[in-house]
Amino acid sequence: MKHKILVTGASGAFGSLACIQLVENGHQVVGTMRSLKGKNESIANELKSKGVALVEMDVTNEESVHSGVSSALETMDGLDTVFNNAGIGANGILECFTANDIQKMFDVNVFGVQRLMRAVLPHLRQQGKGTIIxxxxxxxxxxTPFLASYCASKYALESLAEGYRAELSGFGIESCIVEPGGFPTGFMGGMITPSDTERMNQYGEMAKLPETSLNGYVAYVESIPEQRPERVAEAVLDLVNTPFGEKPFRTVVDFSGLKPAIDNYNQALNETTKAIYTANGVADLLTLNKD
Structure with missing residues (x-):
């Protein structure tokens, strides 16, 4: 089945590779990025040459999000799948991030998700079917140390995804979360760092640890042949191609040793969620309406 798919963050490794793999497998794709010029011009041209339609969208700007979604709907004459992929990272000692530093990241990773969901959901609810990844x-x-602010934004994203999963199931909208491990991509080098350098100096030698730790981790994942961003794109393609209603809620993509522990964690959370929903009399919200 051919899907009409909107992919945010198409300039990054996960987004661009997913766009290409989806198009090569017969799906219609609109990718978004903040700008098609400047540092994104090369990847934008490559994506267009592969058959990916592109629109400019800044997920931190509500007007831009609604305009981009409208353009995507017009370009594809519809929409049934959304890959909510835009995101940025942060690395540094937590105290040294100002509130504005962390807000900048949350504006993309959390509020950007909410802006996009509010823009696409009226269409998906009206048609009575859709997929959000x-x-x-x-x-x-x-x-983990030094990545706590980034982890906090993803904790928040996971909570939003859990909420939407339940609240949209009756409308025939299925929800999925892809949980990649660390991959050697430009994402690692583009992380926000703390702006309060005076506070950082008070940590002495420890102030050097975030960068040292990140560089060591990047070297480690680069040494693992399978730990490549193509594997994440393949996981997204697999989800899109999985029949409606049969997709797993969470998919872990990692070859560095994290997967078994995270899979166990996810299983325990899934069972806990079912128990809490049952105790509160809302277990039916975990069942997707396939009619």
Whole structure:
């Protein structure tokens, strides 16, 4: 079945590779990025050459989001699948991030998701069927040193996805979360760092650890042949191609050793969620309306 798919964050590794794989497998795709010029011009031209339609969208701007969604709907004459993929990272000592630093990241990773959902859901609800795929992380519900602010944004994203899963199931809209491990992409080098350098100096030698730790981790994942962003794009393609109503809620994509533990965590959470929904008399919200 051919799907009409909107992909945000199409300039990044996960987004661009997913766009290409989806188009190559017969799907119609509109990718979004903040600008088609400047640093994005090369990848924009490559995507267009592959048959990916592109629109400019800044997920931190509500007007831009609604305009981009309208353009996507017009270009594809509809929409049935959304890959909610735009995101940025942050690395540094938590105290040294100002509230504005963290707000900048949340504006993309959390509020950007909410803006997009509010723009696409009226259409999906009206047609009574749709699929939402969110990009989270293997540390989406685990906090690691120096990445705590990023983890916090993904905790929030996972919570939004859980809420939407239940509230949209009756409208025939299925929800999925992709949880990648760390991959050697430009994402690692583009992370927000703390702006309060004076506060950072008070940490002495520890102030160097975030960068040292990140560089060591990048070197580690680069040494793993399978730990490549193409695997994430393949997971997204697999989800899109999985029959409606049969998609797993969470999909872990990792070859660095994190997957077994995260899969176990997800299974425990799934069972806990079912128990809580049952106790509150709303277990039916976990059942997707396929009519």
């Amino acid at each position: 969110h990009t989270s992380s293997c540390i989406g519900r685990i906090t």
